[in-house]
Amino acid sequence: MSASPETLGGTRVHATAIIDPTAQIGRDVEIGPWAIVGPHCEVGDGARIGARATLERNVRLGQRVSVGSGAILGGDPQDLKFRGEETWVEIGDDTAIREYVTINRGTAHSVTTRVGRHCFLMSYVHLAHDCQLGDHIIISNGTQLAGHVQIEDRAIISGLCAVHQFVRVGRHSFIGGCSRVTQDVPPYVRAVGNPIKLFGLNSVGLQRSGFAEPVVRELKKAYRFCFRSDLNLSQGVERARGELEQIPEVQHFLAFIEASQRGVGF
Incomplete structure (x- = not known):
């Protein structure tokens, strides 16, 4: 499909746009x-x-993805080990990518840098190679993710944060602005700082997401065992497993902590 000022099958391509012959363009697409x-x-x-x-x-x-002015997707990974392998960027349906966002392709490690569905990446966000983002994630202006970062569903990262390579950010967590994230952030919590520190559950976010009060109550107990008691982290996890109702949310919270390779912020 070549650049054309005409409307073809509902697709509108500006006359100055450049479309490679190998590109595949869907229906009702607009290219500026x-x-x-x-x-x-x-x-x-x-x-x-x-x-x-x-x-x-x-x-x-994916379908209905919007890419803002000046954004650059699919650039080579900024990794000295990269040798030109065939790698990809994938963006899920209904995700919004605002102005001047940059998303690099993966490396041989995972092949694909992936962003899920219904995400919102605000201006000047950078996703390095091999990042893996779930669904319904919000990343605010100017935040930078190094390689291999994993972010679970419905996490929110505020503006001007720097996230170290291989860090994991748990589902429904909230990270405050200007944070330096060098350790994993567990699910369902609030975190902020340089270095990052935890400040209890993301209660407002959980309420907005419709979490039932009994679930929030059990998560609060698990948080206290792990981060606000005289127990060390492994002891806190063990006690939470022994004393709390093992609902799926508590199980995920504890399993995330146990699987951490970088440690978790206190």
């Missing part, structure tokens, strides 16, 4: 002025690509 869609890119139905945005190569956009 001076945008570039490079080799082997796939643009899902209803997607919007803003002015001067670039899909460099090997980018798959």
Whole structure:
């Protein structure tokens, strides 16, 4: 499909846009002025690509994804071990990527840098190679994720945060602005600082997400055992397993802590 000022099958491509012949463009797509869609890119139905945005190569956009002006997706990974392998960026349906966001392709480690469905990445966010993001995630302006970061569903990361490589951020957690995240952030908690520290459950977020009061109550007890008692972390996990109702949320909270390779912020 070449650049054309015409509307083809509901798709609108500005005359100045450049579309590689190997790119696949869905229906009802809009591609703005001076945008570039490079080799082997796939643009899902209803997607919007803003002015001067670039899909460099090997980018798959789901349906109704929006890409803001000046964003660059699918650039080479910034990793000295990269040797030109075929790697990808994948963006899930209904995700919004705002102005000047950069998302690099994966490496041989995981092949794909992946962003889930219904995510919102605000201006100047950077996702390095091999990052894995779940669904319904919000990342605010200027936050930078190093390689191999994993973020679970419905986490929120505020603006101007720096997240160290291989860090994991648990589901329904909230990270405050300007934080330096060098350790894992467990699910369901609030965290902020340089270095990162935990400040209890993300109670407001859990309430907004419809968590039942008995579930929140058990999570609070698990948090206290692990982070607000005289027990060390492994003892706190053991006691929580022995004394609390093992509902799925408590099990996930404890399993996340046990699986941590970088440690968790206190």
